[in-house]
Each structure stands twice: as C-alpha cells, then as structure tokens.
Amino acid sequence: MSASIATSQTILVVGGGIAGMTAALEAAECGRQVILAEKQPMLGGRTALLYRYFPKMCHPVCGLEINLRRLRGNPNVRVMTMTEVTAVSGRRGDYTVTLKTRPRYVNENCTACGDCGNAVSTTIPNPANYGLDKIKAAYLPHGMAYPQRYVIDPSIVGTAEGEQAKAACKAGAIDLGMQEETVTLKAGSIVWATGWRPYDAAKIQPYGYGRIANVVTSVEFERMADPHGPTGGKLLRPSDGQEAKNIAFIQCAGSRDENHLRHCSRICCMASLKQTQYVREACGEDGRSTIYYIDIRAIDRFEDFYQSVQNDPTVRFIKSKVARIALDEQSGNPILHGVDTEGAHRYANAHDLVVLAVGMVPEVTGVALPEDILLDSSNFIEGSQSGGMFGAGSAASPLDVNRSVQSATAASLRAIQVIHQTASTEAV
Amino acid sequence: MTTANQTARAKYENDFLKEVEANVEEGHWVRMCMQCGVCAGSCPLGDAWAHPPQKLFMMIRAGKREEVLSSDAMWMCTSCYNCIVRCPRKLPITHIVHGLANYAHRLGLAPKGQPTRQTAALFWNNLVKKGRVNELKFSLALYFKDGFGQGIKNALGMQAVGLGLVKAKRLNPMEILGGHGIENLSGFKAMIDKAREIEDRKKGLAG
Numbered sequence: 001m002s003a004s005i006a007t008s009q010t011i012l013v014v015g016g017g018i019a020g021m022t023a024a025l026e027a028a029e030c031g032r033q034v035i036l037a038e039k040q041p042m043l044g045g046r047t048a049l050l051y052r053y054f055p056k057m058c059h060p061v062c063g064l065e066i067n068l069r070r071l072r073g074n075p076n077v078r079v080m081t082m083t084e085v086t087a088v089s090g091r092r093g094d095y096t097v098t099l100k101t102r103p104r105y106v107n108e109n110c111t112a113c114g115d116c117g118n119a120v121s122t123t124i125p126n127p128a129n130y131g132l133d134k135i136k137a138a139y140l141p142h143g144m145a146y147p148q149r150y151v152i153d154p155s156i157v158g159t160a161e162g163e164q165a166k167a168a169c170k171a172g173a174i175d176l177g178m179q180e181e182t183v184t185l186k187a188g189s190i191v192w193a194t195g196w197r198p199y200d201a202a203k204i205q206p207y208g209y210g211r212i213a214n215v216v217t218s219v220e221f222e223r224m225a226d227p228h229g230p231t232g233g234k235l236l237r238p239s240d241g242q243e244a245k246n247i248a249f250i251q252c253a254g255s256r257d258e259n260h261l262r263h264c265s266r267i268c269c270m271a272s273l274k275q276t277q278y279v280r281e282a283c284g285e286d287g288r289s290t291i292y293y294i295d296i297r298a299i300d301r302f303e304d305f306y307q308s309v310q311n312d313p314t315v316r317f318i319k320s321k322v323a324r325i326a327l328d329e330q331s332g333n334p335i336l337h338g339v340d341t342e343g344a345h346r347y348a349n350a351h352d353l354v355v356l357a358v359g360m361v362p363e364v365t366g367v368a369l370p371e372d373i374l375l376d377s378s379n380f381i382e383g384s385q386s387g388g389m390f391g392a393g394s395a396a397s398p399l400d401v402n403r404s405v406q407s408a409t410a411a412s413l414r415a416i417q418v419i420h421q422t423a424s425t426e427a428v
Numbered sequence: 429m430t431t432a433n434q435t436a437r438a439k440y441e442n443d444f445l446k447e448v449e450a451n452v453e454e455g456h457w458v459r460m461c462m463q464c465g466v467c468a469g470s471c472p473l474g475d476a477w478a479h480p481p482q483k484l485f486m487m488i489r490a491g492k493r494e495e496v497l498s499s500d501a502m503w504m505c506t507s508c509y510n511c512i513v514r515c516p517r518k519l520p521i522t523h524i525v526h527g528l529a530n531y532a533h534r535l536g537l538a539p540k541g542q543p544t545r546q547t548a549a550l551f552w553n554n555l556v557k558k559g560r561v562n563e564l565k566f567s568l569a570l571y572f573k574d575g576f577g578q579g580i581k582n583a584l585g586m587q588a589v590g591l592g593l594v595k596a597k598r599l600n601p602m603e604i605l606g607g608h609g610i611e612n613l614s615g616f617k618a619m620i621d622k623a624r625e626i627e628d629r630k631k632g633l634a635g
Contacts (some may be wrong), residue, residue: 323469
C-alpha cells in the first residue's frame with residue numbers, strides 16, 4: 001500500500017491478535033481509517049493457537065471467522081503483516097510512525113495451493129505449535145491464517161530449494177528478491193494491542209522445564225490437545241510418546257512470585273480448569289487431573305465452571321505450591337514434591353505429565369517504546385501521558401479473550417475520540 | 429456494627445501476632461505469608477519438623493502462643509536458605525525462624541534439653557567469658573552435657589582425634605586451665621552488655 005493514504009485521522013493498531021482485530025474493526029465500522037500492523041505473517045495472535053475457549057468449551061475458529069469476515073468486508077482497514085513499529089514521533093493527534101516490513105517472498109498472487117511446500121524438504125520449528133513439531137520452510141502459518149498466503153522462510157532464500165519452490169509455483173507468486181521495506185505513516189491515535197508471551201518456564205529452576213521431558217507449559221499442552229497440533233490432538237508424553245492419563249497442573253508457574261512475575265496472570269486458573277476437561281475428553285473416566293494451587297481465582301461468572309470441574313470425579317485439587325519436581329529415570333515420570341497445606345501432609349506424587357500454568361508476560365517487555373507510554377510495574381501498558389495512545393487487550397492487563405475484546409472496544413472508542421477532536425480542530 | 433470481615437480480621441489480629449511482630453526479629457513479615465507451602469515443601473529436613481515454617485506462621489496468626497514458643501521446630505533449621513530462595517513473597521523465612529527460636533529461648537519457653545538449644549547456649553556462654561571460643565572447654569562441655577558417665581564415653585571415643593590435634597599443634601591441653609582471652613576483654617564485655625540492652629529493649633524484655 002502507499003504511505004500517502006494515512007493521515008492524522010488514521011488510527012494505527014499495533015498487533016493483530018483478538019484485541020487488535022477487534023480494536024481495528026470497531027473503529028473501521030465507525031467509518032475511521034485504520035492500519036492494522038501485525039508482526040507475524042498472519043492475524044489471530046495467540047487466540048488462534050488455542051484449542052478451546054473457557055467456559056463454553058467452544059473453538060476459537062468460530063469467533064476468529066466472524067472477525068475475519070468483518071475484516072474482509074471492510075475497506076477501512078489496511079492489514080500489514082510481518083510488520084513492526086520501529087519508531088513513533090509527534091504528539092497526540094499527529095503521530096509519525098515508522099513501520100518495518102519483513103519480506104514474505106510470496107505476493108498476493110498466492111492461491112495457497114501448497115505446491116511450493118511440496119517442492120521443499122527443509123523444515124523449521126513450527127511457530128504455530130510453539131516449536132513442538134516441524135514444518136516445511138515454505139508454509140501456510142496455520143489453517144485459519146489470514147491472509148491465506150504462504151510464507152517462504154528466509155533460511156531457503158538464495159538456495160537451490162528456494163528456486164525449486166519458485167519453479168513449483170504455478171501462480172507466479174514467489175518473489176525471492178523481496179527486500180525488507182520501511183514506510184513512514186501519519187496517525188492520529190495509536191492502539192497498542194501487542195499482547196503477551198508465556199513466561200519462560202526454564203527460569204523456574206525447581207520445576208525442571210527443559211531438563212525433564214514430561215514437564216510442558218500450558219500453551220504447549222493447548223497445542224497437544226488440538227487436532228491440528230503436533231500430536232494430532234492426542235495427549236502424548238514428549239519422552240516416549242505414551243498416552244498421558246495422570247496429569248498434574250501446577251498453578252502460578254511464574255505468576256504471583258516476587259522472583260518471577262509480580263502479577264496474577266488471571267487466566268491460568270481458568271485455563272487449567274479448562275484443560276482438565278481435555279484430559280476427560282481424551283481419556284474419559286480413566287483420566288486423572290490434579291491441580292496444585294495456592295488459591296483458585298475463577299473470577300466473576302466463572303465460579304460456575306470451577307464448581308462443575310470440582311464435581312468432576314477425575315479432577316483432584318491439592319492446595320499447595322509445588323516445591324520441586326524430580327525425575328524418575330526409569331519411568332520418565334516427573335515426581336512432584338511438596339506439602340499439602342490442608343493438613344500439612346508431605347507428598348511425593350508421580351504423574352505421567354506435568355503442565356506448568358505459565359504466567360503472561362507483556363510482549364513489549366524489553367522493547368523500547370515511545371517515551372510517552374505509561375507502563376505499570378509488570379510492563380502492562382496503562383496508556384500515554386498525552387492520552388493519544390492506548391493499551392488494549394492483554395497488552396494492557398492480563399486478560400482472557402472475552403475481556404480482551406471488551407478492553408479493545410474501549411480502547412478503540414478512546415482512539416476514535418482523539419480522531420474526532422483532531423478532526424474538529426482541523427476543521428476550525 | 430461489625431461485618432463478618434471485621435470479625436474474621438479481629439480473630440486473626442490476636443495478641444500473639446502483634447507480640448511476634450513487635451518482639452521477634454523480622455516478625456513483621458509473618459502476616460505477608462500467603463500459605464502456599466513452598467517453604468515447607470522445600471525444607472530438606474522434611475519430616476523432622478513438627479511445624480514447618482508455613483504451619484508456624486499460620487499458628488502465630490491463629491494465636492497459638494504456647495504451641496509455637498514451646499515447639500522444637502525452630503531449632504531444627506539448618507539455615508540452608510532454600511525457603512528464602514523459593515518464597516514467592518520473599519519472606520526472610522530462615523531469619524524469622526531463628527528469631528522465633530531466640531525469642532522462645534529468652535522467654536524460657538523453648539523446649540528443655542533440645543540439643544540445638546543446649547549447644548547454642550554452651551557455645552555462647554563459652555564465648556562471652558574470654559571473648560573467644562575455648563575449643564577444648566567447649567568440646568568437653570558438649571561431651572559431658574548428658575551426664576558424667578556419657579561424658580567419659582564420649583571423651584574416650586574422641587581420644588584419637590584429640591591426640592592427633594595436640595600432635596598437630598591444633599589443640600593446646602593447657603587451655604583447660606582457663607585459656608587465653610582477647611586483648612580488650614572489658615571493652616568486649618561492655619559491647620556485649622550494650623547489645624543485650626538494645627536487644628532486650630527491642631524484644632520487650634527490658635526491666
């Protein structure tokens with residue numbers, strides 16, 4: 001797209017996950033011009049990587065599809081994938097933004113036929129499955145990917161395989177000469193919907209993530225349960241591929257901990273409660289889920305869901321922060337050590353698989369942001385001093401999908417207000 | 429008018445919690461404990477304790493003064509610091525536990541004959557006499573703490589080690605006659621007395 005389209009009445013939304021898509025669409029449907037910049041090659045963010053939502057246990061595909069349909073039908077939103085914001089200058093109502101777009105090496109002629117993928121043999125860790133499996137270096141990010149267009153990994157560009165992929169493309173969509181592009185745009189208001197990333201579980205040293213194969217994170221478990229995931233939806237142990245039936249969930253893995261993340265990540269209790277139902281789905285009455293917790297924070301109307309899981313005889317709750325995990329070399333079983341604070345019983349419980357309910361780290365952690373941006377002590381975006389930029393979704397606070405959408409709608413409205421004020425000032 | 433919350437709060441705002449907060453070293457941290465149990469699970473002594481830290485803190489908040497101060501749990505701590513390292517609220521657990529032990533000892537409520545307590549008392553009494561530890565006297569005091577007969581047995585059992593130390597000039601048998609002190613003994617004693625005075629004031633034991 002050409003840079004001249006954006007004016008000081010344009011809203012820039014940074015991040016194309018559920019919050020960014022929502023913020024962009026709400027503003028666009030109010031008639032505002034929106035640029036939606038996404039770092040990944042596709043929209044949907046981490047929401048697209050979920051198997052099911054709590055509490056209704058429905059699939060994210062449904063909600064994403066509705067949003068993608070809204071997006072396709074709305075000429076006011078310009079989507080820029082593989083694009084990051086590198087600089088912001090100016091002020092409320094008149095920002096100048098520099099965006100950097102990485103080359104996809106595939107243009108809009110792509111029909112997503114898959115011939116390039118078939119022509120290539122090099123594989124890369126699959127980002128859509130948190131690297132749990134491999135995909136071809138010419139790939140469609142995932143089935144729901146928007147834009148529905150392949151990506152050529154830079155590792156095969158300039159190699160014979162890159163040329164093979166290009167030769168295989170009947171649509172003439174592969175352009176191996178694509179270069180990184182930088183554009184400068186105007187925007188009146190900016191919504192930061194930059195989302196979150198899972199806390200690095202390897203930093204929680206006593207839990208052995210990275211050392212013990214059968215200790216995985218909640219986001220990895222989410223992919224394992226998904227039919228499109230690395231195990232085809234089967235709950236298989238990474239160590240030996242055996243079916244995992246006796247699964248432990250450790251809450252507050254990183255969250256509510258002065259040594260790791262100070263904040264409560266809010267979603268993890270509900271996520272683990274939800275994931276116990278994946279175990280039931282996979283193993284029926286033979287499944288065993290054990291939740292190790294400090295206290296269960298099923299906020300708001302989720303208490304009902306909590307109670308229904310409590311009534312599930314395959315789910316057990318142990319009030320204890322696990323002290324450490326040891327490995328039983330022979331069986332590959334992780335052994336959880338700790339004290340059940342209800343009665344102060346010491347335990348050493350063996351499980352087939354351990355799921356660490358990892359906390360949410362704002363994706364902007366460690367990133368240089370405009371000076372005007374206000375962050376809280378956990379790096380969530382509170383807003384900006386001049387009120388021209390807003391945080392939305394899990395960039396603003398640890399939120400689930402539902403609340404991210406609410407937060408994004410609110411941020412969108414505030415951004416529209418800024419544009420309105422700018423427009424009326426300009427009219428005078 | 430009191431709400432259920434206020435009633436519950438009053439129950440836990442008992443005198444013993446206030447006493448611990450005021451008088452025990454680092455005691456003001458006790459109310460910060462969220463009862464996750466990671467300290468109890470991380471303690472390498474495990475079952476040796478009747479009351480792991482998390483349980484001690486809950487007992488303090490429940491006002492169980494006698495049970496806490498007469499517990500031998502605080503005396504089992506080896507200061508490995510595992511609990512401090514893992515505590516998600518960064519409570520100085522090891523220090524609180526030692527603070528509780530010291531407080532119970534000063535009040536005379538700590539368990540009689542508890543070996544760690546006995547050893548600590550012998551060490552301290554030995555140290556303050558001359559400003560340095562008389563190792564020979566300290567060893568002998570330890571050998572004989574459980575009676576004369578047992579003392580002779582202990583001493584004979586350690587005979588070879590003792591002679592070895594003498595030969596290697598690591599142990600002077602003449603130290604038995606009182607032993608040498610530090611240069612400025614009266615200055616040292618004045619310092620200890622002052623420290624005791626400050627401590628007593630802090631622990632509410634003065635006068």
